Amino acid sequence: MSTRKPSSKELPIGAVVTKSSMEYETGDWGVMKPQTDLEKCTQCTLCHYFCPEGAITMNDDGYPEVINKYCKGCGICAEECPVKCIEMVRTK
Amino acid sequence: MSEKQTLMGMNGDESVAYATKQVNPDVVAAYPITPQTIIVEKLSEYVADGEVDYEYVAVESEHSALSNCVGASAAGARAFTATAANGLALMWEITFIASGLRLPIVMAIVNRSLGGPINIHNDHSDSMGARDSGWIQIHCENSQEVYDASITAWRMAEHPDVLLPIMVCLDGFTLSHTMENVLTLPDKVVSDFVGEREFITVKGHMGETELRLNPDVPLTFGPVDLQDYYFEHKLHQIDAMKQALKVIPEVDAEYAKISGRSYDLLHPYRMEDAEVAVLGLGSTMGTVKYTVDQLRDEGVKAGLVKMRVFRPFPSSDLVDALKDIPAVGVLDKSLSLGAPGGPLFEETMATLYHLPKKPLIANYIHGLGGRDTGPQLIRGVFESLLEIKDKGEIGDPMNYVGARP
Incomplete structure (x- = not known):
């Protein structure tokens, strides 16, 4: 898919950002995705705090949920999980 | 008709400081270095004596001084700094950022040779080293020009068609430490002339907003700007420099009306x-x-x-x-x-x-x-x-x- 990029005249000066990072879906960057074994999860929330993209939220039951739209598959969550309930799985 | 003026005996550094006191910007962040030191001393004295209400930030280096000004200016403040020689060299990285983010900072450069070998006296090796950084440069012949440029610079930098930082350059010692007669305008005339900083409107990621940091309508300054956009943003700066060629004489002409002193490019x-x-x-x-x-x-x-x-x-x-x-x-x-x-x-x-x-x-x-x-x-x-x-x-x-x- 190709989109026409804005001309210099259409861009705001100062190189300020014109789109929210919410629209910048980084989920297709990587080849791995985290898979969580909720049986082992202790709800410690470390994965949520360590995720550099903010792509792990804690749901109402207190368990982590990965937002695949933004997850780059870096594996930091799996590395940091103290009970090793997150496994990185190749998806591409 | 020009305003009634007071003749003062000031050296170049004092002329910068006195004009800046009259402008009374919002933030001054500077680090002392010979031969700019008098500017920093005076500007902090004004604060100690309660004559101004700008925020004086005593930074630990010139890199921090200009970085402070970048942050302040992005937040909508009028930010001033001053340096010389190796101080400007230490700021070098940030000079490009100030211009690239289109922040109308005013900086006095008390021109001094760039070591080594170490030398504290005047030549233009410092400001010439920054000539490609996207700052307007005004070079002054005497302290009167220094005083006048230290006032008009704000209007030139902040003009909506320009939005570029400015260096007001004065020769170290020859001007900075030499007492001269300087005609000065009343405080009110200066503050009326510089007025308030105005902001252009841009379309950011939360919609139309003034080009400054504002928590109510967030804007991102200084993002990574790669192969697909950086070049276009440089075209903006090229255009701003062209516009400055028109704006500078306009501001000078307006200033001539109140001061009786005309300047040209x-x-x-x-x-x-x-x-x-x-x-x-x-x-x-x-x-x-x-x-x-x-x-x-x-x-x-x-x-x-x-x-x-x-x-x-x-x-x-x-x-x-x-x-x-x-x-x-x-x-x-x-x-x-x-x-x-x-x-x-x-x-x-x-x-x-x-x-x-x-x-x-x-x-x-x-x-x-x-x-x-x-x-x-x-x-x-x-x-x-x-x-x-x-x-x-x-x-x-x-x-x-x-x-x-």
Whole structure:
């Protein structure tokens, strides 16, 4: 898919950002995705705090949920999980 | 009609500080370095004495000083700093950021040679090193010009068509530490002239908003800007420099109405029928004027073109001023080691190259490390130019005036 990029005249000066990072879906960057074994999860929330993209939220039951739209598959969550309930799985 | 003014005895640094006190910006962040120190001392004294209400940030380096100004200016504040020589070198990274993010910061540069070997005296190697950073540069001949430029700079920098930071350059010691008569405007006249900083509207990721950081309508400054956008943002800066060529004379004209003092991008002096002329920047131009007057009394058709605004480069004015002069000497107070000539020489050559008929142009490097350039040396430059004019050719265009070979 190709989109026409804005001309210099259409861009705001100062190189300020014109789109929210919410629209910048980084989920297709990587080849791995985290898979969580909720049986082992202790709800410690470390994965949520360590995720550099903010792509792990804690749901109402207190368990982590990965937002695949933004997850780059870096594996930091799996590395940091103290009970090793997150496994990185190749998806591409 | 110009306002009633007070004559004060001030050196160049005090002129910067006094004008800045009258402007009363929001933030001053600066680190002392010779010969700029008096500016920092004065600006902090004003705070201690309760004469101003700007936030004075005592930073730990020049890199932090300008970084502070970048943050303050992005938040919508008027931010001021001042430095010299190696201090400017330490700021170098941030000079490009201030301009690239279009932040109208005003900075006084008290020109000093860039070590090493260490030297605290005047030449232009510091500001010339920053000439590609996207800052407007105004070079002052005397403390009066320093005072006036320290006021008008805000209006030039903040003009919606410009939005570029400005360096007000004054020669270290020659101006910074030399007491002169300076006519000053009343505080209210200055504050009315500079008014409040205005903001243009941009479309950010949360919609239309003023170009400044505001938690109610967030805006991201300084994002990573790669192959697909960086070039377009540079076109913006190119256009801003072009606009500055129009805006600077407009602001100067408005200032002339209240001060009675007119300024231009270029100041030709006794150029009407000149056969030999000198082009240069800064305080040396006072000495050249004195020498031109002497030579004119002796029947030599000598002239001077003082360049007050070096960035943006006033190309078309320069062509008008020099195109019919048989021999021109460009006085550079800095080096570009390994280059064909000094920076002002090279840019003058590039500007005049396309003319079908152009002057013979030689380069006279002078005053490095504060080496005194008195009238006798300037007279020597004119004698050399007369010889070039008579011969109709230049041998080696490079001359090192006042240096022991």
